[in-house]
Amino acid sequence: MSKSDSTFSKSQLDLLKQFKKQISTGQPQPGSTNKKQKSVPVTTPLPQDDDLALFNQAMQGVKTIDNGNLAKIATNHARKKPDAKTLAKRAAAEGPIETEHAELSDTHAMLNPVASQASLSYRIATLQHKVFEDLKAGNIRWYEAVDLHGCTIEEARSAVLEIIQIAKNENQNVIKIVHGKGPEAILKSYVNSWLRQHRDVLAFVSAPEKQGGTGAVLVLLKRAEKNPKFNQDQ
Template identity: 35%
Template sequence: MQDDDFSLFQAELRGVKPLKHDRADTGKAKPDRARLATLRQAASVRVESIKVDGLSDQFVIDVGAEDPLYWAANGVQEGQMRKLKLGQIPFDGSLDLHGMNVEKARDTLWEFLAEAAKFEVRCVRVTHGKAVRMDGRKPMIKSHVNTWLRQHPQVLGFTSCLAKHGGTGAVYVMLKRTMMDGRDE
């Protein structure tokens, strides 16, 4: 009986070629952690060195000195924006743009938001002021900040602050966090 089993087995294996190696293919190779760390570092350095920030002045939204500011990106929950507006999300950084020209304010704001994103900060305050201009036109820095924040990729939303934090002369800005605490949207 066993001879029959063996001959049947040999018949089934006819034409099969033996393997040339004795190692199994376990799928993808493990990532080279040192190489990945180098690539991540290079990517972060590259981002910081780019001065073209994508914040356009082509269509600045003019706002009045006392106009409250409010904007939320698509998908941001109303409840989160309500908490932001009520000052219930603590801000972990603050930037004052008083006395700066538009270019200096743009560069400073861009660098400040990049730094906040690097440290996974959830909320910051940006004081833009509400200077009423002598020529009667709308406040320049406030109008630009209102426009720039809508364009910045890290900004989920912003709203004018409570009076104790600057009122309509400042905004709370809610930022995306990429690594900690999961998704924000």
Template identity: 35%
Template sequence: MQDDDNSVFLNEMRGVKRIHTDRADTGKQRDDRQQIASRRQHAAILPATVKVDGLSDQFVIDVAAEDALYWARDGVQEAQMRKLKAGQISFEGSIDLHGMTVEKARQYLWEFFDEAARLEVRCVRVTHGKAARKDGRRPLIKSHVNTWLRQHQQVLGFTSCAPKHGGTGAVYVLLRRQMMDGRDE
């Protein structure tokens, strides 16, 4: 009986080529592991002296996704900050930094503040998101925005938004107005 089974099997397998690999071809192109490792390494390397228009990353204040943000420059009235926190100062512009890289967010934020200064805007909203990261670390853009706003000379203060405007995923930012030439006040 054993010989019969073997001969039937061998007869059925005639012309079949042996597979020399234990991996299935899924049709998906494989990523080059060396190339991925190289990209990750280059993305992680940022010179410690990199500054874009004064916004530094040498020290970043880590904040949690649900942390409420609040900061005021010396001399800013507490009553003004209470109004800002309550959403009683209407924002005249808004920027959304969701899904951006840190570098791109920094560039967009700086350009946004330049435009706000040119238009003499008093209050803006910056949406940074909460970004619950898969690796369990703190939100990247939120932490950087929290640090950058403290460094920017035009920023007088900021506070997390009311829930209807983004809650702890956004901040109201009180800006210093630049007095333009030829303006009577």
């Protein structure tokens, strides 16, 4: 189509060429309006210092709780061995023990001393052999122990009677008594004698090497319910 045949005026042709140029270049058409797209806010993580600052700001006015009146919880549940002299003082304060204190004679100990390295062994005739062997091997867990080192003979006697009474009150039947094995083995001889006379003792034997060896004895007691002096609640 020639310019002479065109029904468009020159101005219209110029406008048409301008439209074609704009379409080919991607430019906006005249008179058109570009709508701005809404920008989406992008959340950027706060720096660590800003987090700390916000935390400190939030904690303003908060007071530390006073822990002074809180009960302390012991983490170590291991049983502490009672002190022999403390037991002796306790026995003296409580008065005569309701056991065979008067029956525990020292004559046997004086007439039958034992050597410092001797192994002690005693059992009543009716005790089962297996129970005695378990006691000897240290297979029966002992409930409480007392160390008589540094005690006088009277203090040692009171401590032995007291710890037996404590075990009976707790319905426990195995205790350990550390008597030592000095050159003359005086306390060892007396412990050997006292335990043989005590009516609640079923057996005793020198401890295994790892539990004191010949310097200690493991003592098997009657259970409280089998003791005629035990008063059961009705």
